[in-house]
Amino acid sequence: MIRIVVVDDEALIRSGFSLILNAAEGIEVVASVTGGQALEAVSVHAPDVVLLDVRMPDVDGLTVLRRLMEQPQRPVVAMLTTFDSDEYIAQALSSGASGYLLKDTDPDDLAPLVRSLHEGAVVLASKIVPAIVEGYLGHHRSLAAATAHDVRLNERERDVLLLLAEGLSNKGIGGRLHLSEGTVKDHVSAVLAKLAVDNRVQAALWAQRVGLVAGGGGR
Secondary structure, three states, rough: OOEEEEEEOOHHHHHHHHHHHHHOOOEEEEEOOHHHHHHHHHHHHOOOOEEEEEOOOOOOHHHHHHHHOOOOOOOOOEEEEEOOOOOOHHHHHHHHOOOEEEEEOOHHHHHHHHHHHHOOOEEEEEEHHHHHHHHHOOHHHHHHOOOOOHHHOHHHHHHHHHHOOOOOOHHHHHHHHOOOHHHHHHHHHHHHHHOOOOHHHHHHHHHHHOHHHHHHHHO
């Protein structure tokens, strides 16, 4: 069972997300709270995934995100926004968010996206990928200046990076490349080290920026 905490200042958004997710097999919303209640709810319920609003009147979503990332057993966090171009995107990804979703996500897509997050996949709303790439890289000039020629990935690492950039989890990558999850994890760690990035989201953005996959600056 994937345990979810939904954090949003709007009761209608919280109830809507909870209704959709609780109807999905293998998913349970264990708490639906405002920003000011988020840290306590996460501490009490120990969720696997937190869906966190970026802009809330009682507390900044980015502040909540950073506090969650300081916890020993930190959950996977995906940011929620109503905007397809948000100045907080770069800060959220830099602070450890594993995904960025629009609140108008198709209800049929929500549960699969949550499952992907839980499996370790990169989950970014397609409508905001260009803004994510440009906004994130604009805050990280050294990453923006890198090219595919600057980084020496072996063939297997390159394959793993391409699938990682498609949003696949370690399990999904292993299935495509006929590798164990442990082996994939080792390859992902090597890729992150060679790219000098902190997480899978940043690696995916790098791949888009240098044109290894569609959707970013290489389009």
